[in-house]
Amino acid sequence: MGFFSNLLSPRSVDARKKGADHPSSEVLSHPSLGEILEGLPEDRIREMFPFSRTLRYNTNDQVIVEGAESRCLYYVEKGSVEVSYRVGETPIVVALIGPSSLFGEIGFFDGQLRVRNIRATEDSVIRVFDQQNLALMRDENPVLYGDFVTMMARSICVRFRQVLEEREPLNAYAASLSAGRRSFKEIKPVPQPLLQTREWRVVGQLVEDFKASFFDLSHQLQQDTDQEVPEALQTKCSEVMDDFNEKLRTAADQLKDSEAADHYWGYAFKEIFPYFMRSRFAERAYYKPSGYAGDFLTMEMIYANEPDGDGKLGRLMDRWCLESGAAKAVRGRRTFLKGQLERLCSARHGRQELIRIMNLACGSNRELFDFLAVCTYTEQIAALCVDADPKALEYTGASVNVFPHRASVRLMNDNVVRWALGRVRHNIGFQDIIYSAGLTDYLDERICAALISRAYECLERGGVLVIGNFGHGNPDKAFLEHILQWKIIHRSPEELRRIFSKTPFGDTVEMVYEENGINLFAVATKEQ
Secondary structure: OOOHHHHHOOOOOOHHHHOOOOOOOOOOOOOEHHHHHOOOOHHHHHOOHHHOEEEEEOOOOEEEOOOOOOOOEEEEEEOOEEEEEEEOOEEEEEEEEOOOEEEOHHHHHHOOOOOOEEEEOOOEEEEEEOHHHHHHHHHHOHHHHHHHHHHHHHHHHHHHHHHHHOOOHHHHHHHHOOOOEOOOOOOOOOOHHHHHOHHHHHHHHHHHHHHHHHHHHHHHHHHOOOOOOOHHHHHHHHHHHHHHHHHHHHHHHHHOOOOOHHHHHHHHHHHHHHHHOOEHHHHHHHHOOOOEOOOHHHHHHHHHOOOOEOHHHHHHHHHHHHOOHHHHHHHHHHHHHHHHHHHHHHHHHOOOOOEEEEEEOOOOOHHHHHHHHHOOOHHHEEEEEEEOOHHHHHHHHHHHOOOOOOOEEEEEEOOHHHHHOOOOOOOOOOEEEEEEOOHHHHOOHHHHHHHHHHHHHHEEEEEEEEEEEEOOOOOOHHHHHHOOOOOOOOOOHHHHHHHHHOOOOOOOOEEEEOOOOOEEEEEEEOOO
């Protein structure tokens, strides 16, 4: 069990002692009351307060207990609360609710048991509207009651639309990405006239050379009776694959402007695909079981770097994939981000204040826990880790956050792309550091700029944004795109700087590569 679960298990307070039963929340995200009422005057909202009861909670007090009964509606007058559920010992946050926001609408109407836990994340004042007081409002002020019912209806409509959009959250997340989604193209036969072209000769030679080399390698592996693959054959496999990768890059350059490129690549894929699917990593990377490329288990395979596959040849193929330049860059960016967290947090350590970190599309959070493992002031660290895949968060809690520390780590399930576009809002508070290892690899320029701008809004003055993006120097671009169907938007420092210039950061941004010179990072600071 992760140590952070103790920090996230709030001190239980019986709300009944403070004047109400336990509330609950069936919440996706919480539009403010102003958004729901579209301009209802503040004084009109306050006219409703006499028909409510006031609860006061201290930081970390338990406001809601999953499974409790309640027919009440709740309004955050001051402070903020966190909505979560638990998987085993791991709390998963689903909403952060700030002032002027409602929660508990569904339970208010249907009276079913509450399905979420809620705790106060700071000292909070919450207004409770129960059936009795609303009946009193109806009798004493029917017009005000009508405004209240209209507010409730609009709030539920907002929530219902969110449910429709997120019926399959991972599919919705995959659909929001500009690249990297799971897709399988139909392979079309190569038309006869194309068999006479120079491009066909290039692709045909590429395929035949690869198959001949691997037939020879496979034959030698069959002749070898040892359980382990001899070093000489491991070296030969690497040489064959390096040669193939180089020829693949050359072919990609020659075919980039060809109108018949899909025909040629379809043929190459059909002929070469069976060899690579013996690799455990290549198989997962191609099939994308989560619906999009680069999910947390794919990254975990790269981090672990433990080759596996179908037979000796499968393990050799896996070894090459996990030692490719792109895989080394993924491990390099983990090291880079750990170093950035050390550097940025060290500069803030002397202030004796909480250092707030937000990790976007966090996956398994390896770099964060690498940092926490060596940090000597973890009590100052408060991290919010957001991912669309709840299994990634569950994995973090069960398999990564497994050593003692005093940091507050919240694992939040939400679609970062929708957050970037302003379609969901949470009361996350201002952050000192916001970072993302590789999300922008899959975002077009418009969405990337929106993400950067949204991060700017959420940073404290002097706060820092760090985002990673594969650079054009990736030696495995053609292999990823044409064999594994793993499409990434590669960018140069100039291209990434141009995107920043369209955001409040402007073009004053530092560009740096991880140790392999493949994964590019932009480091931008919000003005003081």
